[in-house]
Amino acid sequence: MIVPRPLRASIPALAVALALAGCASVQQRAPIDINLVALNDFHGNLEPSKYTYTDAVTGKKESLRAGGIDTLGGALAAWRREDKDLLLVAAGDLIGASPAVSSMWADEPTISALNMLGLSVSSLGNHEFDGGRKELLRQQHGGCDSPRPSKACQLAPNFGGAKFGYLAANVTDSATGKLLVPAYRIESVKGVKVGFVGAVLQGTPSVAVASAVAGLSFHDEAESINKVIPEMRKQGAQVFVVLIHEGGKTDESPDKVGCERLEGAIVPIVQKLDPAIRLIITGHSHQGYLCNVDGRVVTQAASFGHLLSRIKMTVDPATGGVQGIDVRNVVMKEGDFAPDTRLTEYVASVKERSQAALARPVARLGAAPILRHQNEAGESPLGDVVADAVVAATRAQGVQIGFMNGTGIRKDLEAGADLVASFGQAQAVLPFGNTLVVMDLTGAQLHRLIEQQWDRPAASDPIVLQVSNGFSYAWDSSKPAGSRVVPGSVKLNGVPLEDAQTYRIAVNNFLAEGGDHFAEFAKGTKRIETKIYDLDALIDYLAKNPGVGAPNASLAPSVRIQKVR
Structure with a gap:
């Protein structure tokens, strides 16, 4: 068979092309x-x-x-x-x-x-x-x-x-x-x-x-x-x-x-x-x-x-x-x-080792769960309970007002069918192991502290402070940050705070060191590191106040935070 000259001449070129194609298939x-x-x-x-x-x-x-x-x-x-x-x-x-x-x-x-x-x-x-x-x-x-x-x-x-x-x-x-x-x-x-x-x-x-x-x-x-x-x-x-x-x-x-x-x-x-x-x-x-x-x-x-x-x-x-x-x-x-x-x-083996401590009953609630979800004003049922527990645990140090950062309350307070809450359920609420710190703040500082709720850099939630029974205020969302607290509304037991007067407060050590951008807490004077764990304070309060959480019980707190518009 005679191969035509053009085709014969193209064979080397074809071989090169095939070789290059093979390389490309490797590289690509x-x-x-x-x-x-x-x-x-x-x-x-x-x-x-x-x-x-x-x-x-x-x-x-x-x-x-x-x-x-x-x-x-x-x-x-x-x-x-x-x-x-x-x-x-x-x-x-x-x-x-x-x-x-x-x-x-x-x-x-x-x-x-x-x-x-x-x-x-x-x-x-x-x-x-x-x-x-x-x-x-x-x-x-x-x-x-x-x-x-x-x-x-x-x-x-x-x-x-x-x-x-x-x-x-x-x-x-x-x-x-x-x-x-x-x-x-x-x-x-x-x-x-x-x-x-x-x-x-x-x-x-x-x-x-x-x-x-x-x-x-x-x-x-x-x-x-x-x-x-x-x-x-x-x-x-x-x-x-x-x-x-x-x-x-x-x-x-x-x-x-x-x-x-x-x-x-x-x-x-x-x-x-x-x-x-x-x-x-x-x-x-x-x-x-x-x-x-x-x-x-x-x-x-x-x-x-x-x-x-x-x-x-x-x-x-x-x-x-x-x-x-x-x-x-x-x-x-x-x-x-x-x-x-x-x-x-x-997990079963860890739970078995933990069971005795976790299952220990600590208190009977009035209703369960007690919710950490905040209403439009910024107040939550569980936040009220925790703030009250902070005051109860430090009353001997003269504490009048307790604060709790809402972001530190990690879960609702659950209970069994008999409304009895266990240690494990209480611990899920306050898992950080924070301790309570007592300090003095003036009325003017407390006003600034409340305003800081809406004027904090990188704040993920505008309202984070839960307050104890007897402390109350109102705020107006139509006002600019720094001026939202309604004048004359910040009260303790129904009496307006005085700027120059000193008040005894208690918070956890995270807030006490200025956590969540609340710089006023870090300026508190006459500080006492109580070494009392916030979880222990909560459990003790629940045990001494059976029925907490019942919507119509005498222990149910009045409204502490009001949003006027």
């Missing part, structure tokens, strides 16, 4: 999917609890039991069968403000359970600082040398610490300038290097006990994150994911993809981040959302393990370019996933 691999699951604000909730949300499709409110570490473990096991390279990551507050089954053991059960889940990395949250720097580092590295010796290593003699890594690019030692924990970690996933960089809200000192963060500096979140991106690139990072314990709020459903009405502290942070960062996993505000902010995906999975965020990043493996991000918030409804039996058995 198909996009890959990197699967992440995100958790935030777990707060030691090893067991399921009530979750209420608005359905994105129907617009109706739904309430159900969700969460539980064994349900989370079951969901992760199912998803890892789909992708063995899936990574579990978190955005802080995994511990602290925890139910008694975790907090009574220094949150070691939660750390151990998260290890069993296979958590890879988490940003620090403000509650990781609850026990101070020393305890935070013990939680990370293990050991028994703790400022809480009555709790640490009591569940088991050897605590190995977190197998996952805590990250924070914006927390340094004030004296040395060195980072408290690493800023970032790079994980190799399907041949792509993914860099996770962590941060905690710069305002942590305002929401932590001052002594717990002494000697630490908290820097601008976006600047700190952006600063380490070049270093991460040098180490081969191709994809960048931010884990940050700061968040926002939206009126959109937690399962609405691409929400556009996100507001709050996280938004300006996101807007300042390096353009290479396409995914920001957030926390702190306890909201579920899947939002877009300036072309970036910003997620949060509510709190207490009620949701998990499933995130699929489609990536060019050669360049690391993110071609798409698919996100969903999945409700961890009981029964939707086969529980992880290892975790079920682990």
